[in-house]
Amino acid sequence: MPEFNFNPTSDIATSALTRKPVSGGRFNVHTTSDQAAADLASGITDKTVIITGVSPTGIGADAARAIFQQNPKLLILASRSLENINAVINEIRGSKSVENVKPLLLDLSDLTSVRKAADELLRMTAVVDALINNAGVMMVPNFKTTSEGIEWHFAINHVGHFLFTNLIMPALLKSQDGACVVSVSSAAHRGSIVHFEDINFNEGKNYEKFLAYAQSKSANLLFSVGLTQKLGKKNLRSFGVDPGGIPTTGISRDISMEERIERGWWDKNGNPNTELIPYKSVEQGSANYIVAAFDRTIDDQSGACITDSAIDPTTAPHALDPESAKKLWALSEKLVGQEFSYN
Ligand SMILES: NC(=O)c1ccc[n+]([C@@H]2O[C@H](COP(=O)([O-])OP(=O)(O)OC[C@H]3O[C@@H](n4cnc5c(N)ncnc54)[C@H](OP(=O)(O)O)[C@@H]3O)[C@@H](O)[C@H]2O)c1
Secondary structure: OOOEOOOOOOOHHHHOOOEOOOOOOOOOOOOOHHHHHHHOHHHOOOOEEEEEOOOOOOHHHHHHHHHHOOOOOEEEEEEOOHHHHHHHHHHHHOOOOOOOEEEEEOOOOOHHHHHHHHHHHHHHOOOOOEEEEOOOOOOOOOOOEOOOOOEHHHHHHHHHHHHHHHHOHHHHOOOOOOOEEEEEOOHHHHHOOOOOOOOOOOOOOOOOHHHHHHHHHHHHHHHHHHHHHHHHHHOOEEEEEEOOOOOOOOOOOOOOHHHHHHOOOEOOOOOEOOOOOOOOOHHHHHHHHHHHHHOHHHHHHOOOEEEOOEEOOOOOHHHOOHHHHHHHHHHHHHHHOOOOOOO
16 A cells, blocks of 8 residues: 555645655556557547646646647637637647647636636537636635635535536536546545535635645545436546646735745745655646546556546545435536436
8 A cells, every 4th residue: 555644633735745656557657648649549549638727737638639730629728817728729739720639718716707717618518528627826825715605626626616617517418428527636635524514614604725725635635426426327428637746837826935845845945845745747647637537457446546647545535435425416506506317
């Protein structure tokens, strides 16, 4: 069993990141997105894939680049900034004039925008083969809520994705080979359960930014369990993913250098602290998305979490708990004001 140095009495944010690689399966911690995509190309070519949260330096952008190399029928990049999406599209298509990569404006903090994006998506394509729910925010300094009153991390990282996924379910269920929904989580899921009775930290009075991120990342994993429970029989699979620590993306934008050094994530010279944290390249991180979405040898493990491009045996039990997954589904339906039952 791989070692996971989780010590709830020390800084849980840091201990959540310091774990040894898992092993087993056909891919491993060193696998890059290009290697995984080339190996799994038969599941990508001529398929329709959506990725949420796409900006030039992000993990989602690298997944898009690697998937694009394998000639999907349509690759849709859905995010809150058209400028960022178009920068990624321009980079991945280079000088080629191609029609199979398209932007979709999606602001996950606004349920009206989510509904509009889902309608637009269903006009763009009747079938979706893979949805990679990658967009996220981390450790936002001050408590804030969306206009619907939902805590910011929980809203963007989970609730917006819950609604978007369910609204485009008719297209996912039309995938000939069975579609996959990937929910991007984090090692931080180990830091918090979902507090079903108090997702808003007593309306911000008990707000702690790492716990808010951690709660939302547990919700991401439970969503994959819930999708498997509700839709596994309809040939839908869903995997969580912990991409690993990747210091070059925009996710830490709200964390000052002083705090990164204090937590031990960066060294005193202002560089990623590779002695403490097993950081990865963005290509190693996004390989996990490609393995989760397209490796059909793991179909029977739908609902599990992928890390180091393999099934993670160290996922915290609270984030895989079937009863919690049902509770999360019911809470999410209440928060979006719509039921999704799939009998
Ligand atoms: N990097 C890591 O070490 C690490 C570790 C574990 C897990 N993760 C997870 O990996 C995923 C990708 O993160 P990343 O590291 O690639 O960081 P990133 O570059 O900041 O990517 C996050 C993406 O989400 C988008 N986004 C944020 N708020 C949004 C909203 N309201 N609606 C739609 N899109 C929104 C961002 O758009 P803008 O750039 O336009 O704001 C960005 O494209 C996240 O879910 C993160 O939690 C990352």
